Amino acid sequence: MLPIPPEFSHSLDRALGYIAFSSLSINKGLYGELGKQLGKVGAKKIEEIGKVIRNKLQGQQAENMLQESPEKLENTVTQLLQDPELKAKVKSLLWDSVVVGISGGSCSGKTWLANQFKKHCSETVCLFGLDGYYKESNYVKNLQYTHDNPKSIDISSAVFDLGQLKAGQEVEIPTYDFQNEIQDGYRSCKPSPIIIVEGIFAFYDPLLLDMFDLRIWVEADDIRRYDRRLTRDVDDRNIQDLEKIKDGYRQNVQPGYQKFIEPYRKEADFIIQNNNQCATTPRGLDVLLRGIEQLSYQKSK
Secondary structure, three states, X not given: OOOOOHHHHOOHHHHHHHHHHHHHHOOOOOOHHHHHOHHHOOHHHHHHHHHHHHOOOOHHHHHHHHHHOHHHHHHHHHHHOOOHHHHHHHHHHHOOOEEEEEEEOOOOOHHHHHHHHHHHOOOOEEEEEOHHHEOOHHHHOOOOOHHHOHXXXXXXXXXXXXXXXXXXXXXXXXXXXXXXXXXXEEEEEOOOOEEEEEOOOOOOOHHHHOOOOEEEEEEOOHHHHHHHHHHHHHHOOOOOOHHHHHHHHHHXXXXXXXXXXXXXXXXXXXXXXXXXXXXXXXXXXXXXXHHHHHHHHHHHO
């Protein structure tokens, strides 16, 4: 934990807020710079966090610990933050999440890029995939281009859940079984400083689009996406009928992309070229990380 700076040590609420910030937000990656610049973040926000913590403590006892044993106070606050409700409350005050939208054609590398963000900033990133919001299969199969039609996605539920997540609430995100074309469960998504939303229709709906602080388009040639689609559907989704995969690409994926997905490429702030075989470190990732870090800093002020 970072030592309590002098400007925070003279006020109990500021000291408690600082300890909570250090305990929950700082890691050696993305939030390192923000930690160094904490004095510029804003005393008011830190004090608000401190008051929440103080309400769980006996004020005079905490004041004595601050003067006599700051380390003991830090340990006490850290223990308090094991309470999930208190932790969620502090997190909601601590940051306004930066929401990053990732779109592009099927198998362009959207999930790969989202996982790269998670890999490099594991403690500060929550992945929010739109694939889990596909509607009931009997409805989807009667749509033009089936799963490659935006009507196949329950956008309203996705927008609601994302709003809850931004507000600091843990949400249960549906998961989808593509082999059987059904929702098959849920996974927990906890509030995080950075929320990555990825899906082919991430830019399609204006309500969803407006929730993004940063929009990234992943670009890949059609032949690349076609080859990856064959490999993914066989290896990852256990679909063994190659002719079915090929027909689905020609009849649904290609025309659906041209009609409903590619026209929204213009909404992107950044375009990542991904014609290679998903390199370990995508070109431009460091630039994007710095940009997101700056957004996080600005929103925390």
